[in-house]
Amino acid sequence: MKALIINCTLKKSRADSNTEALARVLADELKKRGVESEFVRAVDHNILPGVTSNEGAGDDWPKIRSKILDAEILILASPTWVGRLSSVAQRAIERMDAFLSETDDQEYPVAYNHVAGFVVTGNEDGAKHVIAEMEASLLELGFTVPGQAWTYWNNGAALGSGYLENPESNGKKRAVKNAAIAASNLVAAAKALAAHPIPAPPD
Amino acid sequence: MKALIINCTLKKSRADSNTEALARVLADELKKRGVESEFVRAVDHNILPGVTSNEGAGDDWPKIRSKILDAEILILASPTWVGRLSSVAQRAIERMDAFLSETDDQEYPVAYNHVAGFVVTGNEDGAKHVIAEMEASLLELGFTVPGQAWTYWNNGAALGSGYLENPESNGKKRAVKNAAIAASNLVAAAKALAAHPIPAPPD
Amino acid sequence: MKALIINCTLKKSRADSNTEALARVLADELKKRGVESEFVRAVDHNILPGVTSNEGAGDDWPKIRSKILDAEILILASPTWVGRLSSVAQRAIERMDAFLSETDDQEYPVAYNHVAGFVVTGNEDGAKHVIAEMEASLLELGFTVPGQAWTYWNNGAALGSGYLENPESNGKKRAVKNAAIAASNLVAAAKALAAHPIPAPPD
Amino acid sequence: MKALIINCTLKKSRADSNTEALARVLADELKKRGVESEFVRAVDHNILPGVTSNEGAGDDWPKIRSKILDAEILILASPTWVGRLSSVAQRAIERMDAFLSETDDQEYPVAYNHVAGFVVTGNEDGAKHVIAEMEASLLELGFTVPGQAWTYWNNGAALGSGYLENPESNGKKRAVKNAAIAASNLVAAAKALAAHPIPAPPD
Numbered sequence: 001m002k003a004l005i006i007n008c009t010l011k012k013s014r015a016d017s018n019t020e021a022l023a024r025v026l027a028d029e030l031k032k033r034g035v036e037s038e039f040v041r042a043v044d045h046n047i048l049p050g051v052t053s054n055e056g057a058g059d060d061w062p063k064i065r066s067k068i069l070d071a072e073i074l075i076l077a078s079p080t081w082v083g084r085l086s087s088v089a090q091r092a093i094e095r096m097d098a099f100l101s102e103t104d105d106q107e108y109p110v111a112y113n114h115v116a117g118f119v120v121t122g123n124e125d126g127a128k129h130v131i132a133e134m135e136a137s138l139l140e141l142g143f144t145v146p147g148q149a150w151t152y153w154n155n156g157a158a159l160g161s162g163y164l165e166n167p168e169s170n171g172k173k174r175a176v177k178n179a180a181i182a183a184s185n186l187v188a189a190a191k192a193l194a195a196h197p198i199p200a201p202p203d
Numbered sequence: 204m205k206a207l208i209i210n211c212t213l214k215k216s217r218a219d220s221n222t223e224a225l226a227r228v229l230a231d232e233l234k235k236r237g238v239e240s241e242f243v244r245a246v247d248h249n250i251l252p253g254v255t256s257n258e259g260a261g262d263d264w265p266k267i268r269s270k271i272l273d274a275e276i277l278i279l280a281s282p283t284w285v286g287r288l289s290s291v292a293q294r295a296i297e298r299m300d301a302f303l304s305e306t307d308d309q310e311y312p313v314a315y316n317h318v319a320g321f322v323v324t325g326n327e328d329g330a331k332h333v334i335a336e337m338e339a340s341l342l343e344l345g346f347t348v349p350g351q352a353w354t355y356w357n358n359g360a361a362l363g364s365g366y367l368e369n370p371e372s373n374g375k376k377r378a379v380k381n382a383a384i385a386a387s388n389l390v391a392a393a394k395a396l397a398a399h400p401i402p403a404p405p406d
Numbered sequence: 407m408k409a410l411i412i413n414c415t416l417k418k419s420r421a422d423s424n425t426e427a428l429a430r431v432l433a434d435e436l437k438k439r440g441v442e443s444e445f446v447r448a449v450d451h452n453i454l455p456g457v458t459s460n461e462g463a464g465d466d467w468p469k470i471r472s473k474i475l476d477a478e479i480l481i482l483a484s485p486t487w488v489g490r491l492s493s494v495a496q497r498a499i500e501r502m503d504a505f506l507s508e509t510d511d512q513e514y515p516v517a518y519n520h521v522a523g524f525v526v527t528g529n530e531d532g533a534k535h536v537i538a539e540m541e542a543s544l545l546e547l548g549f550t551v552p553g554q555a556w557t558y559w560n561n562g563a564a565l566g567s568g569y570l571e572n573p574e575s576n577g578k579k580r581a582v583k584n585a586a587i588a589a590s591n592l593v594a595a596a597k598a599l600a601a602h603p604i605p606a607p608p609d
Numbered sequence: 610m611k612a613l614i615i616n617c618t619l620k621k622s623r624a625d626s627n628t629e630a631l632a633r634v635l636a637d638e639l640k641k642r643g644v645e646s647e648f649v650r651a652v653d654h655n656i657l658p659g660v661t662s663n664e665g666a667g668d669d670w671p672k673i674r675s676k677i678l679d680a681e682i683l684i685l686a687s688p689t690w691v692g693r694l695s696s697v698a699q700r701a702i703e704r705m706d707a708f709l710s711e712t713d714d715q716e717y718p719v720a721y722n723h724v725a726g727f728v729v730t731g732n733e734d735g736a737k738h739v740i741a742e743m744e745a746s747l748l749e750l751g752f753t754v755p756g757q758a759w760t761y762w763n764n765g766a767a768l769g770s771g772y773l774e775n776p777e778s779n780g781k782k783r784a785v786k787n788a789a790i791a792a793s794n795l796v797a798a799a800k801a802l803a804a805h806p807i808p809a810p811p812d
Contacts, residue, residue, distance in 0.1 A: 010658040010703065043658055049619040049697060051690060081660060081703045082746045083534035088658060091696035094619065112350060125560060128339070128489035129535035135342060136335030137691045139350055144392060145338075146401060147315060147345035154531060156562025158577035171564035181404040188401040189347060196395035198349060201384040213455040213500065246455055252416040252494060254487060284457060284500045285543045286737035291455060294493035297416065328763060331692035332738035340488045357734060359765025361780035374767035518756060538745030541754075542737070545744055548756035550798060552807060553721060553748055587810040594807040595753060602801035604755060607790040 001190060003030050003037040003073035005119075006064070008089035010079065012043050018121040018163035022153055023077040025176055026119055029183030035073065040064055042088045051097040061095050068096070072190040073115050074143065076134045080122025080154065085130045093137045100141060107200045111142030113193045117186045118150035119179075121163045127152035144198070146189035151178035204393060206233050206240040206276035208322075209267070211292035213282065215246050221324040221366035225356055226280040228379055229322055232386030238276065243267055245291045254300040264298050271299070275393045276318050277346065279337045283325025283357065288333045296340045303344060310403045314345030316396045320389045321353040322382075324366045330355035347401070349392035354381035407596060409436050409443040409479035411525075412470070414495035416485065418449050424527040424569035428559055429483040431582055432525055435589030441479065446470055448494045457503040467501050474502070478596045479521050480549065482540045486528025486560065491536045499543045506547060513606045517548030519599045523592045524556035525585075527569045533558035550604070552595035557584035610799060612639050612646040612682035614728075615673070617698035619688065621652050627730040627772035631762055632686040634785055635728055638792030644682065649673055651697045660706040670704050677705070681799040682724050683752065685743045689731025689763065694739045702746045709750060716809045720751030722802045726795045727759040728788075730772045736761035753807070755798035760787035 005027060009017040020039070027037035045060035054062050068074055078089040099111045116138040120127040131150045139145055153163050153175040166172060208230060212220040223242070230240040248263035257265050271277055281292040302314045319341040323330040334353045342348055356366050356378040369375060411433060415423040426445070433443035451466035460468050474480055484495040505517045522544040526533040537556045545551055559569050559581040572578060614636060618626040629648070636646035654669035663671050677683055687698040708720045725747040729736040740759045748754055762772050762784040775781060 010660065049652055051619065081699075082706055082749055083538065084699065084702070084742060084746065086658075087696045087700035087703055090690075090693065090699045093693070094690045094696055097691055109350075125531050125533045125558065125562060126535070127531045127563070128343075129532070129538070132335055132339030132489065132535070133693060135348075136331070136338055137693065139338055139348055139352070140331075140691055142350035144347070144349045145342055146347045147312075147342055148404070149342070152531065152563055154562045156531060156560045156564070156577055157533070157558055157581050158562070158575065159580060160576060169564065170566060171562055174565060175563050177405075184405055185401050188399070189396075192395040192399035192401070193392075195399055196391070198388050198391040198395070201351070202387055213457065252418075252449055254416065284496075285503055285546055286741065287496065287499070287539060287543065290493045290497035290500055293487075293490065293496045296490070297487045297493055300488055327737075328734050328761065328765060329737045330766070331733075331735045332741070335692065335738075336490060340490060343488055355734065355766055357765045359734060359763045359767070359780055360736070360761055360784050361765070361778060362783060363779060372767065373769060374765055377768060378766050515756075534745070534749075538741055541748055542741030542744055545754055545756055545758070546737075550753070550755045551744075551748055552753045553718075553751035554810070555748070583811075590811055591807050594805070595802075598801040598805035598807070599798075602797070602804055604794050604797040604801070607757070608793055 001035045002071040003035050003075055004067045004071040005037050005039050005075040005077060006092055007039060007041045008076065008078040008086045008092060010043060010086055010088060013041055016164055019077045019079050019119060021164050022121050022151060022175060023075065023119045026075060026151060026179040026183060029180045033183055033187040035187055038067060040067065042092055047091050047095060051094055053098040069110055073117065073186050075117045075119060077119035078130055080120060080126040080130050083126035083129060085133050096141050109142045113197045114143050115186055115190045116143040116145050117182050120152040122154040123159050123162060124154055125156055127154055144189060144193060146185040149182045149185050151175050151182050204238045205274040206238050206278055207270050207274040208240050208242050208278040208280060209295055210242060210244045211281040211289045211295060213246060213289055213291060216244055219367055222280045222282050222322060224367050225324050225354060225378060226278065226322045229278060229354060229382040229386060232383045236386055236390040238390055241270065243270065245295055250294050250298060254297055256301040272313055276389050278320045278322060280322035281333055283323060283329040283333050286329035286332060288336050299344050312345045316400045317346050318389055318393045319346040319348050320385050323355040325357040326362050326365060327357055328359055330357055347392060347396060349388040352385045352388050354378050354385050407441045408477040409441050409481055410473045410477040411443050411445050411481040411483055412498055413445060413447045414482065414484040414492045414498060416449060416492055416494060419447055422570055425483045425485050425525060427570050428527050428557060428581060429481065429525045432481060432557060432585040432589060435586045439589055439593040441593055444473060446473065448498055453497050453501060457500055459504040475516055479523065479592050481523045481525060483525035484536055486526060486532040486536050489532035489535060491539050502547050515548045519603045520549050521592055521596045522549040522551050523588050526558040528560040529565050529568060530560055531562055533560055550595060550599060552591040555588045555591050557581050557588050610644045611680040612644050612684055613676045613680040614646050614648050614684040614686055615701055616648060616650045617687040617695045617701060619652060619695055619697060622650055625773055628686045628688050628728060630773050631730050631760060631784060632684065632728045635684060635760060635788040635792060638789045642792055642796040644796055647676065649676065651701055656700050656704060660703055662707040678719055682795050684726045684728060686728035687739055689729060689735040689739050692735035692738060694742050705750050718751045722806045723752050724795055724799045725752040725754050726791050729761040731763040732768050732771060733763055734765055736763055753798060753802060755794040758791045758794050760784050760791050
């Protein structure tokens, strides 16, 4: 069983990414449960605007799309900007819009029986809304989302430094605990669907 | 296997409810798959404000809470007012906030391994946002949501009449089709989790 | 110039309300700018479900509605439950839905040239989303919202105690500063519209 | 008085844009009230990821930023994808995040006393949520938003063709009417703030 973690930070490698730091906590928890994670930093790739699976010359999306469909678990990880998910995360969701009309060789919509989880960081309040937006988007595309399949971190009303620079705190401890819960629930849901798949939808 | 459908219309019985009309389409589709549905029209009951499972004298929530936990599938059905879910739906969500700290006799959070689906109607645009709000809320409380576990209906930009008065239309046909998909996915996910439950969360 | 502050806590008087505590900070800032505030704790009143201005016997909404229309500034103040606005706040918005079809004796929609501001508290992340929901609702009903017309407080990822019990912190200082900005912008926008009203909408 | 309309379609020129078609209806209504509009199709430009006003070599944002600040009225126009605003619209919002710390030569935050309006199209339900997201973002950045400063169009539950191909309908008529209301309110609010500006925020 594999997980793909798409880090939707606005910062290219090698800049530090707070979102990646918290996503790695989730990856560690997945690994404890036997699931290897691959990371993609989306902004390092040329993901063209559009809503098809291949937008033509220079489009890096097709290779990311393959990784999504090869993994049982997809993790969308986004920073919070102006209280909302990043444009990079929204771009990934737009490209997955094509999943709505794509079926595999057994007539299954391609996202069915894949599960999705979420990681959000930010300086300030906004994470739960970012999670809600990503949950609703992936559910509409056919992914299944188990309860409490997310972890987040921010300073609330206090602004202040990012996840990486922040000293050990109650908030960071809770984010780590939530990552463990998310990993447990994601792996269990993925296994349940592997054993008992949701069938292709009725016509 | 049982479903509980909480109709969160603002109108008391016996007023016609567009939301109930579409929820009955989903109930029929659940029945075809062997699942009986019970309906609760929340506004007929005295659900006190608060975030505990029993807010004291006169509170009708405890009996609704029992029905939720007795059913494998919960359907939240809401009208759309000013582009948002009804106050009655939000009240039900608030009362389920208590699920976050309640465990069953096997140490499971009470909402774990329950699945949730959604029905939304309205005159005008807004349904997907109402669905998103309800999805995020129930996921946070521990429910699992399979892909495409919803159906909705409205006139988009056109305003006009409600679901019940609306003549047969492409929109109504699509709502019926989406109800069948939702039923199929909800029943399959509930069965998958019954056979392979998500375990109690790590400490 | 007057402000009406509707506190949408779930707790009846005389229970302490964190939301009221932060709303009083905003009221103090409004007072410094010559604006008196009246508080209504909505849950103390019997606000019937519905979308008209008078839902009949026992409905306390008509008197609150009058206060809203008598004040140039409306402040909606809500706690955060499961990441969303309270059912009490949603109920108030639903009842204001009637404003869409009501005009004053000069043919103005009743909410035109009224301005709206927002106060949100909670233990945990979610405030900006609650603000966004309330902003969008009141804008749809005809209120004008100036920039940065809100203040909020929570602990972010840390959970922990509420606004009242929380020790002095960077977050609380920022909430006080934001209240001053909100008051300044609300009073200025209300004065601008008093001098130069938005006209009745074209047919 | 000038308006800048940023069309956030995913399709580059010269592809037809439903969003632009409805935005042109709003531009016509602005023109009737003495306001000229300039259109920018954002996806034709290289707007780099980031949250500063200039992200370096090749960044086309600085010239768009100047146009925003030169106009009294900003219109964000977005399609609806998976129920949400486009990645292109989110990118524009992220780049405006820098407005939070930028002041003009009179110590005003740069977005203060600018007003914002909204245009949203899509096949299916979702517009009001897209409007809400854009409203909340621009309000946080300092723009003022008058009531009912938007127009939208979609088919609701029916899917079907886009705005341009859609035959004359009740929905299209309502979108035109709402564009006239939006133009009236935007111009009036911009004039009110020009005559009575919101002052620089208190320290």
